[in-house]
Amino acid sequence: MRVLGIVTARGGSKGIPRKNVQMLCGKPLLQYTADAALAASKLTRVILTTEDEEIAAVGRECGLDVPFLRPDELAKDNTPSLPVIQHAVQFVQSHGEHYDAIFTLQPTHPLRLAADIDGAIDLLETTAADSVISFVDVGEKHPARMKFIDDGGHVIDPPFAEEFEGQRRQDLRPLYLREGSVYLTRTSVLMEQHSFKGQDCRAWIVPPERACNIDTPFDMQMAEWLITTGLGWGESVQ
Numbered sequence: 001m002r003v004l005g006i007v008t009a010r011g012g013s014k015g016i017p018r019k020n021v022q023m024l025c026g027k028p029l030l031q032y033t034a035d036a037a038l039a040a041s042k043l044t045r046v047i048l049t050t051e052d053e054e055i056a057a058v059g060r061e062c063g064l065d066v067p068f069l070r071p072d073e074l075a076k077d078n079t080p081s082l083p084v085i086q087h088a089v090q091f092v093q094s095h096g097e098h099y100d101a102i103f104t105l106q107p108t109h110p111l112r113l114a115a116d117i118d119g120a121i122d123l124l125e126t127t128a129a130d131s132v133i134s135f136v137d138v139g140e141k142h143p144a145r146m147k148f149i150d151d152g153g154h155v156i157d158p159p160f161a162e163e164f165e166g167q168r169r170q171d172l173r174p175l176y177l178r179e180g181s182v183y184l185t186r187t188s189v190l191m192e193q194h195s196f197k198g199q200d201c202r203a204w205i206v207p208p209e210r211a212c213n214i215d216t217p218f219d220m221q222m223a224e225w226l227i228t229t230g231l232g233w234g235e236s237v238q
Helices: 029-039 053-061 081-094 114-127 187-192 217-229
Strands: 003-008 045-049 101-105 131-137 176-186 201-205
Touching: 003 029, 003 081, 029 045, 029 053, 029 101, 029 114, 045 053, 045 081, 081 101, 081 187, 101 114, 101 187, 114 131, 114 176, 114 201, 176 187, 176 201
Parallel strands: 003 045, 003 101, 131 201
Antiparallel strands: 101 176, 131 176
């Protein structure tokens, strides 16, 4: 299976300015994703899509291939991920390269392992699924424990509330939250169905200590703590 890894890193960022090149434990945030992608054995090629010259330069220093600069209209605050990835796929196809699947790699997930990448590709191959996406157990924030609060401050049970007050989490059906470090999609699904997920999506389960999405300064501090303590490098629970 030929799999193209596409690292997405635009220059604009509201929560953390210049987030993708901010330093985390002595390395640019982008480098963590580059290191994992380049260490994976099942990615045929890895490229970076960005509109930003500085990020492109940092990407090259991290070992990433930057074959083009993304058009500015695909790097706005409200630009969805799908057209960004489709643009990159169309670029490589126009140069005679064709891939069975596309692995979208967001630099905001520094605790992704090469084993996550290779494992997800193995799962896609063995199941013939349309996609593999990473998820994490919601844990103590199970929706069954959530409540509505009206304008008067009254607490109201939603339709999905626990069966009885104080029901143990262990007795609730496990639920999972989309985690973001793994987005692996067959090229035909991505380009023809215009979907990352398709009809048959399989889950790659990530342990909570590695479910780290950098969006705010607090997230960056948490990632630094997980890395320096070593807690963030636990193996996948797959």
